[in-house]
Amino acid sequence: MDYQYDNENIFSKILRREIPNETVLETKHSLSFKDINPVAPNHVLVIPKGPYVNFDHFISEASSDEILDFNSMINDVIKIIGAAPSTDGFGYRIISNAGDHGFQEVPHLHVHIISGRFLGPMVLPEK
Numbered sequence: 001m002d003y004q005y006d007n008e009n010i011f012s013k014i015l016r017r018e019i020p021n022e023t024v025l026e027t028k029h030s031l032s033f034k035d036i037n038p039v040a041p042n043h044v045l046v047i048p049k050g051p052y053v054n055f056d057h058f059i060s061e062a063s064s065d066e067i068l069d070f071n072s073m074i075n076d077v078i079k080i081i082g083a084a085p086s087t088d089g090f091g092y093r094i095i096s097n098a099g100d101h102g103f104q105e106v107p108h109l110h111v112h113i114i115s116g117r118f119l120g121p122m123v124l125p126e127k
């Protein structure tokens with residue numbers, strides 16, 4: 001599988017500080033920031049800093065350190081927004097879109113963490 005990474009995508013520009021973002025957390029390998037168009041009271045995106053197009057690209061080619069760091073940041077964000085059921089949060093949803101059928105708009109891996117309201121069923125049934 002060969003993915004071509006587009007250096008001009010908007011998250012790449014965020015990583016180069018060419019456009020601003022509302023940072024939640026930053027580490028050596030990962031960045032999380034508020035989604036510019038939130039669909040719930042809490043809507044945070046977590047991205048790796050490396051040039052990965054989507055989840056399967058990342059898992060196939062990233063180092064163990066990058067993968068651990070990315071997953072740890074997702075967990076840290078869930079704690080920061082108070083969404084974990086284990087700490088009396090009301091829950092959350094993690095989504096990562098890929099490709100055409102997944103309706104991925106920005107071709108840099110990102111996980112959406114969404115919480116703060118009842119989210120209903122994950123995907124609406126086909127009509």
Ligand code: AMP
Binds near residue numbers: 010106
């Ligand atoms: P996806 O459809 O999964 O690729 O999601 C892309 C997400 O990026 C959408 O939820 C957008 O609202 C979000 N987004 C696009 N541009 C920005 C930006 N400059 N800062 C924060 N979020 C953004």
